[in-house]
Amino acid sequence: MTGVAPGLQPTILVVDDCPDNLELITALLDDSYQVRVASDGRQALAAAAAVPPPDLILLDVMMPDMDGYQVCRRLKREAATAAIPVIFLTAKTEITDEERGLELGAVDYISKPISPPIIKARIRTHLSLKVSTDSLRATLVQVRTAHRQLQETVEHLVHAEKMAALGQLVAGVAHEINTPLGIAITVATHMTEMARELAGVADQGRIRKSDFKDFLKLTLEASDLLYVNVNRASRLVQSFKQIAVDQCADERRCFDLNAVLNDVLISLGPALKGHGVVPSCPASLVLDGYPGALARILTNLVMNAVTHAFEPGQAGRLFITAGSDGAGGIELVVADDGRGIPAEHRSKIFDPFFTTRRGAGHPGLGLHIVFNLVTTRLGGTIVLDPQATPGSRFVLRVPQTAP
Ligand SMILES: Nc1ncnc2c1ncn2[C@@H]1O[C@H](COP(=O)(O)OP(=O)(O)OP(=O)(O)O)[C@@H](O)[C@H]1O
Ligand SMILES: [Mg+2]
Structure with missing residues (x-):
């Protein structure tokens, strides 16, 4: 016996139908390990399921009734025993036997007659691997718990x-x-x-x-x-x-983006007087979604440019560009060459009631409604391009098929 306290010694289950082999291996190992023995498959399964379970199993292949492969298969099927490393110990030396054992989930395969230094070294290696794996598993459980707690906190x-x-x-x-x-x-x-x-x-x-x-x-x-x-x-x-996006009655259907854009520009015609509008949209760009929501978005963005971007009497230019976003969706850009939005306002423009025209009939809801429609109804994103100069540049990305 080594000086290690028995309770701290790893437990090895040795399974062999030959009593001489059991005796030989026990004698070889019992100074460093607690050794349990089983002389057939059924005893082996019962001993493996005991609490606490063994740390490693040395398993003979050729046994009557249930052979080592069958035992291994059943061990790996049960959650309680699946993680126990199994080393096959057998007189069978064909490479296919070894392969079969490893395929069943064994960690190693040692041929008889056994060499004491080899068997001891392999056991040491697999036990230390098991310690690492167990500690990794415990860490994984902790990480999962922490992740769940984090999700709850975020919610x-x-x-x-x-x-x-x-x-x-x-x-x-x-x-x-x-x-x-x-x-x-x-x-x-x-x-x-x-x-x-x-x-x-x-x-x-x-x-x-x-x-x-x-x-x-x-x-x-x-x-x-x-x-x-x-x-x-x-x-x-x-x-x-x-x-409330849900309040607007807007039927989902397939529609031509170009047609919606033209309708919006025609309906806003009088307001756009004096300004140059440069639309650019490929012909027959078909989307499956909510044309009403898209029209309202475009109307709000265009009207904002007309209302906020230019000095009274100034002739401004508006650019409305649509095309593929290169990732299966559509990119829609509404830009103007007006005064732009000051840096200190940029983080607030999508908030409800943010306006620089209070008292002039502008409650400051336009961009908030646009944001809600883009993200909720169309399942897309909208950002104000921070680099754009002069003027403002709103970039929308929406999937070709609304959620
Ligand atoms: N194209 C633009 N150029 C300059 N400023 C803009 C532009 N678009 C929006 N803004 C600024 O963002 C603010 C918020 O716009 P938003 O559409 O939400 O509200 P609003 O136009 O003031 O009011 P409402 O749309 O409810 O009539 C505007 O008050 C304006 O200061
Ligand atoms: Mg507005």
């Missing part, structure tokens, strides 16, 4: 982020709609007061023509103001509805 963060974004959106909607509704309420209250005053004067029978004229003038002004603000609130509600 949690994404959820928290979404809730925060939703909160901001609701606050933004409330803020935007509050202004026109607040004005409308003030105007309506004022109109009621004016009507009450006039009624009072009329009741007293001292109404003058000028009172009535003043009342009519103020009522007309007030109703104009009322109309403008209620209309503004109504348009805001329409924009808010578009934030």
Whole structure:
């Protein structure tokens, strides 16, 4: 015996139907290992399934009833025993026997008559390999656990982020709609007061023509103001509805990109007056997706260029280019040669309610809606090219077939 405590010694299961062999191998190994023996296949399977399992099995091939190959096959089939290294130990020396053993999942094959130094060296090698494999396996389990925890944390963060974004959106909607509704309420209250005053004067029978004229003038002004603000609130509600991509009725179908682009440019004709538009789209570029969403995206991008890129009266140029993105999808670029978007605004332009035209009927939802449509409805991406100069350059990539 070596000085190693018995509990720490690796366990070797020796399987052989010949008692002399079992005795010989046990004598050879029992100073360094705990040796268990089995004299047939069934005993071998039972001993391998014991807890704790052996660290290595020396397995004779030729045995009555169940031979070593069968034992090995069954060991490798069971999860509890599959990882135990098996070394075949046999008088069979044909290369095909060796191949068959290794194919069944054995780690080594030693021919009898055995040489003590060789068998000891091979056992040492495979035991140390097993230690490394076990530790790798344990690390893998830890990595998998850490990965799962990371995924849960990410999901949690994404959820928290979404809730925060939703909160901001609701606050933004409330803020935007509050202004026109607040004005409308003030105007309506004022109109009621004016009507009450006039009624009072009329009741007293001292109404003058000028009172009535003043009342009519103020009522007309007030109703104009009322109309403008209620209309503004109504348009805001329409924009808010578009934030939710699912709200827009848009049938999926195969469509020609060129045709959609032309329709958009024709419908925007009056707004584009004074500007040069350079469209470039291959004929018959067919997509399977949502033409309505694409038209809205193009409309918003083109209208943004017209609204924000140029000085009043300045004749600008717009470039709309479509083509393959080289990876099975479509690249669509909408660019202008206007003033561009300042670096400090670039990270915010896709946020809801970001606008540099507040108070001029622009709630700042256009690019947010575009972003939602591109990513959710079309399954693509949109970025503002940071290199583009002069002007702005929006690059969209969408799959030829929407998700
Ligand atoms: N082509 C462009 N050139 C210069 N600035 C742009 C351009 N496109 C967008 N922007 C800037 O990005 C901001 C956000 O655009 P977005 O379309 O989201 O809102 P908006 O046009 O201001 O309002 P809305 O689209 O709701 O009417 C704009 O206010 C403007 O400052
Ligand atoms: Mg806009």
